[in-house]
Amino acid sequence: MSGRWFATKPLDTAAVQLICVSHAGAGASAYRDWQDRLGPAIEVLPVQLPGREARFGESLVRSVSEVVDGLIGPVLERVRGPVAIFGHSMGSLIGYELAHAMAERGRTPVHLFVSGYTAPHLPHVGPALHTLPDQEFHDHISTLQGTASEVLDHPELMGLLLRVLKADYELCETYRHPERPAFSVPVTAFGGEQDPDTAGERLARWDDLSTGRTAVRWFSGGHFYLHHHLDELMTIIEDTLLGTSREHGGSIDGSDRPDRPRTAGSPVLPTS
Numbered sequence: 001m002s003g004r005w006f007a008t009k010p011l012d013t014a015a016v017q018l019i020c021v022s023h024a025g026a027g028a029s030a031y032r033d034w035q036d037r038l039g040p041a042i043e044v045l046p047v048q049l050p051g052r053e054a055r056f057g058e059s060l061v062r063s064v065s066e067v068v069d070g071l072i073g074p075v076l077e078r079v080r081g082p083v084a085i086f087g088h089s090m091g092s093l094i095g096y097e098l099a100h101a102m103a104e105r106g107r108t109p110v111h112l113f114v115s116g117y118t119a120p121h122l123p124h125v126g127p128a129l130h131t132l133p134d135q136e137f138h139d140h141i142s143t144l145q146g147t148a149s150e151v152l153d154h155p156e157l158m159g160l161l162l163r164v165l166k167a168d169y170e171l172c173e174t175y176r177h178p179e180r181p182a183f184s185v186p187v188t189a190f191g192g193e194q195d196p197d198t199a200g201e202r203l204a205r206w207d208d209l210s211t212g213r214t215a216v217r218w219f220s221g222g223h224f225y226l227h228h229h230l231d232e233l234m235t236i237i238e239d240t241l242l243g244t245s246r247e248h249g250g251s252i253d254g255s256d257r258p259d260r261p262r263t264a265g266s267p268v269l270p271t272s
Contacts, residue, residue, distance in 0.1 A: 004055060005074040006045050008035070014043035016082040016110070016241045019075065019098070021091030022046070023116070024168035025141075025161055027053035030088075037234045042241055045078060047071065047094075052164050060167035064097050064175050072101045084111040084241055088226065089197075090168050092117035093175060096209070099185050108185060111240055112210075115190040116223050118198055119205035121177040130169035137162060186212035188240065190233065192225030193218050 007028060018038070022030040028046035035044040049067065051060035061067050075098065083102075087095030092114035099109050118125075129140055189206045191198040207214040217236065219225045226233055 005048055005071055006078055007048055007054060008043075008045060010078075011035075011040060011043040013040040015041050016084065017043045017045055017079055018237070018241065019045045019047060019079075019083060019085045019095070019109075021085070021087040021094045021098070022049065023089035023091055024172070025052075025165040027055075029053060034234075037230070038238055042238065047091075051167065060164060062167050062170045062174070064094060064171055067094055067171070068097045068101050071098060072105070075102065076105060076107060079107060082110045082241075083107070084113065085109050086113040086115070086237065087117070088115040089117050089223065090172050091115075093120050093172055096120055100180075100183060103183050103185065108183070110186070112185045112187045113190065113237060113240075114187065114206060115226060116192065116195060116198060118202035119208060120175065121209060122202060122205055124173055128173050130166045130173055137166065141165065182209050182211050184212050185210055187214045188236065189214070189216045190226070191216070191218055192221040192223055194221060195223045195225065197223060 018034075020028075020031040020034065022028065028048040031044060031046040034046070038044060048055055049061070050058040050070070061070070071094075085095040085099055087093070095112060095114065099112050102109055129137060132140065187206050187210045189203050191203040204216050206216075219229045219232065221228055
């Protein structure tokens with residue numbers, strides 16, 4: 001069952017697994033080099049969403065609940081020990097609801113990493129972008145600097161991408177946060193200092209949704225800041241997860257760590 005959602009082979013050396021959910025318009029390939037960057041102690045599980053890449057022929061999904069309903073079975077089949085979730089932008093919203101679904105089934109994630117997404121219980125600000133005419137929507141996508149110019153300037157490729165992007169934006173913009181207690185999953189929220197989507201306290205308000213420890217980390221850059229700070233991001237994720245794995249009885253050999261500079265930008269700011 002998990003084959004459509006997770007194309008990677010199991011990594012028996014891993015002490016902890018990391019489910020990764022992509023941003024709007026993207027697929028599992030957004031995380032194609034994360035396994036090499038994080039090393040064998042962390043198994044990276046990129047989620048392949050319907051309607052793109054290897055699942056291009058399938059219908060697109062337009063609601064978070066539909067994604068999570070389809071994903072939860074394959075997740076429970078694939079995970080075995082400590083497991084965390086990372087999501088960027090739309091992936092943060094899906095990852096958040098997936099974390100709740102896992103907790104309800106007795107498989108509470110050890111950590112949730114969210115990136116470039118406002119706390120989902122806050123009201124949506126601005127127009128419903130998925131309803132814009134194609135050219136106006138194209139212009140909006142251009143400002144995010146997350147799509148290659150070769151794609152933006154190619155009418156046929158952009159036509160295919162717009163179909164996926166509009167469905168993904170609809171998924172985010174029609175989401176309504178349910179009334180429910182906060183979960184206990186620790187949260188780290190990443191954001192770009194020039195990203196209007198997470199301006200002010202909209203990123204820090206993830207703290208409202210968890211009774212666990214919440215930390216906020218800012219990087220220079222906009223919505224796709226992570227393209228320029230991937231080493232720092234990997235360091236934070238690695239240090240967080242390998243420490244968590246030890247707390248859950250895992251055994252980590254220092255040789256499992258990839259050779260990467262052990263520095264990261266501004267300090268993590270705990271909010272609880």
